[in-house]
Amino acid sequence: MKKCPDSSLCIESKYMCDGQQDCKDGSDELLEMCRDYDCELDMRKCKDGLQCIDARHMCDGHLDCKDGSDESLPLEMCLDYGCLLDMRKCQDGLQCIDKKYMYDGYQDCKDGSDESLEMCLDYECKVNHVKCADGLQCIPGRVQCDRSRDCNDDSDEHIDLCKEFECLDGWTKCGNGVQCIRKIDLCDGYYHCNDMSEENTEFCNAIECEAGHIKCKNGQCISDYLTLCDRHNDCYDKSDEDEAFCRGDHDVGRDPIRSNNCNEFDANLTDAFQRAFNQRTSEIDKGEIFEENLEDTEWNIPLLNTEEKIGPKLGTNLSKAVNASLSVKYNKHCIIDITKWY
Numbered sequence: 001m002k003k004c005p006d007s008s009l010c011i012e013s014k015y016m017c018d019g020q021q022d023c024k025d026g027s028d029e030l031l032e033m034c035r036d037y038d039c040e041l042d043m044r045k046c047k048d049g050l051q052c053i054d055a056r057h058m059c060d061g062h063l064d065c066k067d068g069s070d071e072s073l074p075l076e077m078c079l080d081y082g083c084l085l086d087m088r089k090c091q092d093g094l095q096c097i098d099k100k101y102m103y104d105g106y107q108d109c110k111d112g113s114d115e116s117l118e119m120c121l122d123y124e125c126k127v128n129h130v131k132c133a134d135g136l137q138c139i140p141g142r143v144q145c146d147r148s149r150d151c152n153d154d155s156d157e158h159i160d161l162c163k164e165f166e167c168l169d170g171w172t173k174c175g176n177g178v179q180c181i182r183k184i185d186l187c188d189g190y191y192h193c194n195d196m197s198e199e200n201t202e203f204c205n206a207i208e209c210e211a212g213h214i215k216c217k218n219g220q221c222i223s224d225y226l227t228l229c230d231r232h233n234d235c236y237d238k239s240d241e242d243e244a245f246c247r248g249d250h251d252v253g254r255d256p257i258r259s260n261n262c263n264e265f266d267a268n269l270t271d272a273f274q275r276a277f278n279q280r281t282s283e284i285d286k287g288e289i290f291e292e293n294l295e296d297t298e299w300n301i302p303l304l305n306t307e308e309k310i311g312p313k314l315g316t317n318l319s320k321a322v323n324a325s326l327s328v329k330y331n332k333h334c335i336i337d338i339t340k341w342y
Contacts, residue, residue, distance in 0.1 A: 004028055013040050019051045019066055046070060055084060061095045061110050091119060099126060103138050105152055132156060142168055147179050147194050174198060183210070187219040189236035216240060 001010040004023035015022040017034035027033070031050060039045050039052035046053065047069035057064040059081050064070050071094075083089050083096035090097065091113030101108040103120045113119055117136065125131050125138035132139065133155030143150045145162035155161065162178035171180045175197025185192045187204040197203055204219025213221040216235030234240050 002028075014043065014052075014054075017050065017052050019053075044070070056087065056096075059083075059089075059094060059096050061097075088114075090114060091116065103136060105137055130156075133158070133161075142171070145178060145180050175200070175203065183221070184223070186221065187216075187236075189218075189220075217242075 002013050002016050003010050004025065004027050009023055011022045011028060016028050017037045017039070019029070022028050029050075034050045037052070042055050043052040044055050044058050045051070046065035046067055048065075048067045051065055051067075053064045053070060058070050061071065063072075081096070086099055087096040088099050088102055089095070090109035090111055092109075092111045095109055095111075097108045097114060102114050103123055103125075105115070108114050115136070120136040123138070128141050129138045130141050130144060131137070132151035132153055134151075134153045137151055137153075139150045139156060144156045145165045145167075147157060150156050159178055165180070167173055167180035170183055172183050172186065173180060174193035174195055176193070176195045179193055179195075181192040181198060186198050186207060189199070191199055201219075207215070207219050207221065209215045209221035213223050215221055216237055217239035218235065218237040220236055222234045222240065229241060231241065
């Protein structure tokens with residue numbers, strides 16, 4: 001922040017000598033001060049020395065300096081000007097544009113060179129982007145083989161390419177082998193594959209869910225085991241709330257709790273109980289476990305549905321128990337893991 005020279009008001013540094021009066025008395029644009037003012041690191045001074053502009057606006061094809069010097073003196077300025085790291089110079093050397101606008105199918109350089117054949121063929125697409133077959137366009141890798149044409153030459157959906165294409169992490173192939181969809185969309189009751197293969201009964205039954213996911217009866221994978229039997233349907237077929245299933249005993253996973261000192265639990269403790277009790281507002285008080293010499297033993301706590309605070313004794317003041325419990329395992333004075341049971 002900068003203090004207005006003739007008042008007690010403070011303004012952001014980038015507004016000093018930017019050609020706009022921000023101080024009530026106009027003192028941030030005084031000629032005497034601006035001539036001697038050093039622009040911020042990401043700003044550049046216009047030729048008249050009276051104005052600072054964002055470095056990204058130098059030689060971008062638009063007048064930003066009141067004297068026009070950011071665009072009007074190409075031989076002295078723009079031809080020798082080095083574009084910022086995330087920008088690229090047009091072929092005429094007079095304009096910088098954002099790299100993301102290079103070879104996107106639209107002309108952003110005034111000379112049209114950002115879409116010219118010569119420059120496009122030599123251009124390397126940025127990370128996670130791929131070049132279309134004609135070499136004239138870059139598209140995000142995730143939109144390849146999604147059955148929606150993104151390349152102007154349609155090459156991103158060519159059958160031969162898509163058969164060989166490996167889907168990105170978190171995506172998988174449809175039964176036809178030429179389309180990728182998100183894994184979370186498999187067996188969710190909606191068709192995402194053009195061949196509708198991801199909702200096929202045999203296909204869904206054969207699916208193996210990834211770590212941290214559990215399988216619904218219809219084959220759908222849901223991401224959080226703590227959503228079982230919480231009276232909310234997370235599985236499309238509602239099998240996560242099936243009465244017979246919820247009445248049984250099921251080990252539905254563990255939350256590790258790490259602590260070097262019982263009086264200094266890390267954030268994992270609070271996080272574990274927040275999710276176990278389905279209460280985002282819950283907190284765990286720091287403090288030593290009140291039981292003594294509990295080495296490699298377990299203690300079952302009723303799983304509760306309450307707005308009350310979970311204290312250091314882990315539930316002694318809680319009420320409204322529901323049909324579930326937590327198994328808490330100790331090693332000496334420290335909790336080492338909890339397991340949620342139904």
